[in-house]
Amino acid sequence: MRKAFVIGWPIAHSLSPDLHHFWIDRHAIDGSYEKIPIEPKDLDSFIRGFSDKGFVGGNVTIPHKEEAFRLCDVTDDHANAIGATNTLWLENNCLFGSNTDSYGFSTNLDDQAPGWDEVDTALIFGAGGASRAIIHAIQQRKIPRILLANRTRSRAERLAAHFGPDVIPADMQEVPTLVKGAGLIVNTTSLGMTGHEPLEVNLHNAAPECVVSDLVYTPLETPLLAQARKLGLRTSDGLGMLLHQAVPGFAKWFGIEPEVDQALRDHVLEILLRRDEPKSEIEAG
Ligand code: ATR
Numbered sequence: 001m002r003k004a005f006v007i008g009w010p011i012a013h014s015l016s017p018d019l020h021h022f023w024i025d026r027h028a029i030d031g032s033y034e035k036i037p038i039e040p041k042d043l044d045s046f047i048r049g050f051s052d053k054g055f056v057g058g059n060v061t062i063p064h065k066e067e068a069f070r071l072c073d074v075t076d077d078h079a080n081a082i083g084a085t086n087t088l089w090l091e092n093n094c095l096f097g098s099n100t101d102s103y104g105f106s107t108n109l110d111d112q113a114p115g116w117d118e119v120d121t122a123l124i125f126g127a128g129g130a131s132r133a134i135i136h137a138i139q140q141r142k143i144p145r146i147l148l149a150n151r152t153r154s155r156a157e158r159l160a161a162h163f164g165p166d167v168i169p170a171d172m173q174e175v176p177t178l179v180k181g182a183g184l185i186v187n188t189t190s191l192g193m194t195g196h197e198p199l200e201v202n203l204h205n206a207a208p209e210c211v212v213s214d215l216v217y218t219p220l221e222t223p224l225l226a227q228a229r230k231l232g233l234r235t236s237d238g239l240g241m242l243l244h245q246a247v248p249g250f251a252k253w254f255g256i257e258p259e260v261d262q263a264l265r266d267h268v269l270e271i272l273l274r275r276d277e278p279k280s281e282i283e284a285g
Contacts, residue, residue: 001030001054002031002032002253003032004059005033005050005057005058005059006033006036006059007059007064008037008064009039009062009064015268015271016033017034017035018268019242023256024254027256043064056089057089057249057252058087058249058253059087065086068097069083069084069097072088073095074091074094074097078098078099078100078103078136079098081102081136082129082132086098086101087100087252089253100245100247100248101133101241104245104247105213105215107247108240108244109211109213109236113234113236116184116213117142118183119182119183119209120143120145121146121182122145122146122185123178123186124138124149124185124186125150125186125191125199127152127159128189130215131159134186135167139163139166143183149172151172156170176205180205184211184213185210185213186215187216188215191216192224193216198224199222199223203228208233209234212224212234212236213236213237214235216238217242221235222237239269239272243265244260
């Protein structure tokens, strides 16, 4: 039996086991994918010892992605550009690490908004870890100008310095003007997530062909995406990226390239909605 894992701290709410087990069942693989809570202090020993426990590799999530990158023997170009790994596997007794978030972002947009990369300017909100993966994805698709708006300008400046002169830091106050020239708008912050404030951006001046993407998937339609849809703009939700980023890891560990289709999406959505129910019952009652 081939065993994979996802580690994080906390990890209880990870949807990754649900989607990997959907593929394991679909392809009748003798395999498993376990959710394992790992405290930061235990990361090193877990990563060095997982093969002794019978694991072939796994996913790494918050807060371990950067430290896992440092612990790998070999990292690929994606992980190197982003400075973090989310996918680990063993090859010739060496620990390999990749970062599949950029792949997940781009392939999801290819699905949900074909032609999304045929634009001159992208506008990204946020300058944290998620933003790094999105900048890398957009640079790979050769969109020439990336405007990076962040509450804390110095963080946007640091990312711009890392990724090069095509990344231009901006203040949130400049956003109303920047929206007009953007062919792609992406939210990488946690704003708009259930229990958080919405991302306050007025899209009325956006070009009609602009694509609006949100990495948040709880709710599936964030206030930003709802506004974009009402204005007739094309949108792309965060669940699609979550599903697509899982593909390369599954292929490495289990030897089959799985498909992201409506059946998988419905399966994971049902789990997400079931999770929300008790909360709304409590809120209502
Ligand atoms: P991640 O690794 O998931 O991207 P992060 O590194 O904590 O998470 O980054 C979160 C991003 O959301 C940052 O760009 C943060 O802005 P700051 O750099 O100014 O902290 C942004 N963010 C979070 N809460 C915010 C809020 N209330 N208003 C504006 N931006 C916010």
